[in-house]
Amino acid sequence: MRSVTCGRKYSKRSYAKKSNAYPLLRDPEDDNLCLKMENRNVSDCEYLHQNSNGETTVQSPNNLEGILETHDMGSTLASQSNAALREPTKVKNGGIFKYLGGPAVGDAESNLSEALCCYEEARKALGGLPSNSAELQSIMKKKGWVCNELGRNRLGRKELNKAEFAFADAIKAFREVSDHTNIILINCNLGHGRRALAEEMVSKIDSLKTHAIFRTAYNHALETAKLKYSESLKYYGAAKVELNAFVEEAAGPELNNLRTEVYTQFAHTYLRLGMLLAREDISVEVYEAGVLGDVHVDSTSPSGRKSRKESRKHEISANAAIREALSLYESLGELRKQEAAYAYFQLACYQRDCCLKFLEPDHKKSSLSKGESTIVQRVKQYAALAERNLQKAMDFYGPKTHPTMYLTILIERSALSLSLSSPLHSNAMLESALSYMLEGRYVSETDLDSSKTDHSEVLAKFWSQLQMLLKKMLAVALAARVNKSPVSQPPSISNRCGDAEKLRELYKISLKSTKLSQLDDMHSLWTS
Structure with a gap:
C-alpha cells in the first residue's frame, strides 16, 4: 500500500531521487544555493484517497470530487442516497439520516468533521469484531486520513494548535492499525511546517539586526526562530522514534526509504539551526525526545508505556548542532556525502570564528589572568580544527x-x-x-x-x-x-x-x- 500524508507523496522510489516538498541540500553548482530550502505553502498539499480496494492514492486539490469514496457497499448506498436526494421527499433529521442532505459547499471543515463522525459511528457499529479484522482496519485508516485532512486544512488557515490536535487524532487512528508509515510522515510534515516558520523568522533577522530601533523586533524574531527549530526537531525526533519501532516489524526498500527521509530532514534542521546559532553566537534548548501522539492524546509511547521525555530539554550549541547533522548525514553513506561535505564546511566556519574571537581586543583583556600562552594555544587549536574540516570539505x-x-x-x-x-x-x-x-x-x-x-x-x-x-x-x-x-629567520x-x-x-x-x-x-x- 502506498501511504501518503499531508504535503508528502510517499512511494517506493528513493527519496534521494525525489523529494518535492523540501529539496535536499545542494552546493551552488547543483541548485543555485548551498542551503536554500523551499518553504512550500502548507495549503498546497496533496490529498490521501483510499479506493475501494483499500489502496491509498493521491488526489490533487483540483480533483477533490469523489475523495470520500467508500467500499462497494458504501458506493451502492451513496448511489441510492443521490437518487433519493433528487426526489422531493422530506429528509429525516435523526440518526444517520441527517447526513443525507449532502455536503456543505465550500465548507471543508464541516464536511470533514461530518465524515469523521460517520467513520466513528461505523467503528462503534463494528465494535464486536476483532481489532485485526479487515473491515475495522479499513475504517480506522479512513478515519486517520480524515483527521489528517482536518489538520492540513487548519494549517492552511494558520490554526496551528487545532491542526496539531487533528494530526494527533490521525496518529492515534493509524497507530491502532500499526500504520507506522503514515505516523512517521505526519510527524515529518509537522517538522517541515515548524522549520518553515523558523526560516521565515530567520529571513527577517538580518534586516532587523542592522537597525538599533528594531532591536525588540529582532530579539522576538530570533527567539521565535529558536523555538520553532526546537519544535521542528521534536517532531523529527518523534518520527525517528516511530521508525525504530518500525524496524522491529518490517525491513526492505520501504524501510530504507523512510529512514533516508527521516534522517535527512532531521539533519537538515540541525544544520540550519547550527548555522543560526553560529552566526548569532548563542545556544538553544531542544527537546530530547517526543512523540506527537504522546503530547496531545494519551502520553503513551508506541509500546504503550507512559512517556515523559517530551518535556525534557537540554541546551545545545552551534558546534553540537552541526556535529549532530554531520553524524546523521554520514550514517546515510554515499546518499548524503555531499550534504556531509557542506556540514564540514559550516563546522569549519564556526571553528574559524571561535579562533578569531580569541584575538579580539576585548577577549584578550578578559583573558589576561589565564596568560598569553593559553590564548595562543586555544587559537592554534581552533585553527587546526578549522583547517582539518575545510580539507574534508575540499575532499568532496x-x-x-x-x-x-x-x-x-x-x-x-x-x-x-x-x-x-x-x-x-x-x-x-x-x-x-x-x-x-x-x-x-x-x-x-x-x-x-x-x-x-x-x-x-x-x-x-x-x-x-x-x-x-x-x-x-x-x-x-x-x-x-x-x-x-639582525635576527635571522628560522630555517x-x-x-x-x-x-x-x-x-x-x-x-x-x-x-x-x-x-x-x-x-x-x-x-x-x-x-x-
Whole structure:
C-alpha cells in the first residue's frame, strides 16, 4: 500500500531521487544555493484517497470530487442516497439520516468533521469484531486520513494548535492499525511546517539586526526562530522514534526509504539551526525526545508505556548542532556525502570564528589572568580544527566537479592564514595563504561557465582576497628590508616572503587579472 500524508507523496522510489516538498541540500553548482530550502505553502498539499480496494492514492486539490469514496457497499448506498436526494421527499433529521442532505459547499471543515463522525459511528457499529479484522482496519485508516485532512486544512488557515490536535487524532487512528508509515510522515510534515516558520523568522533577522530601533523586533524574531527549530526537531525526533519501532516489524526498500527521509530532514534542521546559532553566537534548548501522539492524546509511547521525555530539554550549541547533522548525514553513506561535505564546511566556519574571537581586543583583556600562552594555544587549536574540516570539505568539492565551492573554500583557508599571520608573527602563514589562492589555477573557466550558479560574485571575492594578500605580503617585505633585523629567520621560514620585487610583480598582475588561467603564470613566477 502506498501511504501518503499531508504535503508528502510517499512511494517506493528513493527519496534521494525525489523529494518535492523540501529539496535536499545542494552546493551552488547543483541548485543555485548551498542551503536554500523551499518553504512550500502548507495549503498546497496533496490529498490521501483510499479506493475501494483499500489502496491509498493521491488526489490533487483540483480533483477533490469523489475523495470520500467508500467500499462497494458504501458506493451502492451513496448511489441510492443521490437518487433519493433528487426526489422531493422530506429528509429525516435523526440518526444517520441527517447526513443525507449532502455536503456543505465550500465548507471543508464541516464536511470533514461530518465524515469523521460517520467513520466513528461505523467503528462503534463494528465494535464486536476483532481489532485485526479487515473491515475495522479499513475504517480506522479512513478515519486517520480524515483527521489528517482536518489538520492540513487548519494549517492552511494558520490554526496551528487545532491542526496539531487533528494530526494527533490521525496518529492515534493509524497507530491502532500499526500504520507506522503514515505516523512517521505526519510527524515529518509537522517538522517541515515548524522549520518553515523558523526560516521565515530567520529571513527577517538580518534586516532587523542592522537597525538599533528594531532591536525588540529582532530579539522576538530570533527567539521565535529558536523555538520553532526546537519544535521542528521534536517532531523529527518523534518520527525517528516511530521508525525504530518500525524496524522491529518490517525491513526492505520501504524501510530504507523512510529512514533516508527521516534522517535527512532531521539533519537538515540541525544544520540550519547550527548555522543560526553560529552566526548569532548563542545556544538553544531542544527537546530530547517526543512523540506527537504522546503530547496531545494519551502520553503513551508506541509500546504503550507512559512517556515523559517530551518535556525534557537540554541546551545545545552551534558546534553540537552541526556535529549532530554531520553524524546523521554520514550514517546515510554515499546518499548524503555531499550534504556531509557542506556540514564540514559550516563546522569549519564556526571553528574559524571561535579562533578569531580569541584575538579580539576585548577577549584578550578578559583573558589576561589565564596568560598569553593559553590564548595562543586555544587559537592554534581552533585553527587546526578549522583547517582539518575545510580539507574534508575540499575532499568532496573538487575544482572540476564543484568549482564555485572549491574557490569558496580556498578563499576561507587563505583568509584564516592571513588573519593569523600578524598575531602569531608568522611569515609562513602568509606563504600558506598565497599557496591556497594559487591553487585556484586548477579551476578552468569552462568548468565555471558550465556550472549552474552565477559565479561572478565568487570570482570578484577571489581576486579581491588575492590582491589584499599580496599587498600585505609586499608591505611586510618592504618593512623588513628597511628595518633589516639582525635576527635571522628560522630555517623553516621560506625566504620568498622577503622577495619584494617578486611580490611587487605578482601584485601588479593580480590588479590586471580577470581570468583564472593567469594564475598559472603567477604560480610559475612565485615558485621560480
